[in-house]
Amino acid sequence: MGAHNKEIGIRGENIAVKHLLRQGYVILERNYRSRHGEIDIVSKHNNTIIFVEVKTRSSLAYGRPIESIDYKKIKHLQYTAQGYMQWKGLYNQGCRFDAIEVVIGSFGTKPKINHIQNII
Template identity: 50%
Template sequence: MNNNVEKGAMGEEIACKYLMSKDYIILERNYRNKIGEIDIIAKKSELIVFVEVKTRTSTNYGYAYEAVNKKKQTKIINTALCYIKQYNLKNFQIRFDIIEVYIGNKKKINHFEDAFV
């Protein structure tokens, strides 16, 4: 893998395909505003899911989900609130998920639903 940007893009593509296979509709990828970025915004029934994707080649330096610390969570939540306001999303439940994608020798996806609030 040449660099972290390519690795991240590959992980997000894998995560999108995974979510679509679970009947999610992808609303946005790499949504950005003045506060921050959300990797994937997806919808399933009356649920809007804000997904942080972490891609790694191994667990040598810890698990990928561990990189989503409290500061990162707060940034994602505040970005999501702006998205909800921007698109006037009422009558939807929201959830914050983390998807780990391992693209080393063993390809693996871990989906943590309701990872933080």
């Protein structure tokens, strides 16, 4: 990932965190890593642990951001989340997987946010 894309990704994650906080979510972790992969945001809402994958684009020229979440990525998310739940001892805790699409657009325009629940 180039420096520009990494910068866009970080900006998108910051926008996603603000969105989740406005919706009443509690942020538990950012960029949680294990040997299986990384989860962008681990949050909690209504007693449910929510694992959030954030996909950010500067435009829709190459399709919707969520289209980049493939089967392999989903498997990594599941294994990483399972490890997180075990690490924290959350054996009887409900969880779900969400995605947040962020399209930043051109300078001066408000980013577009699409929060998709239960992607798995």
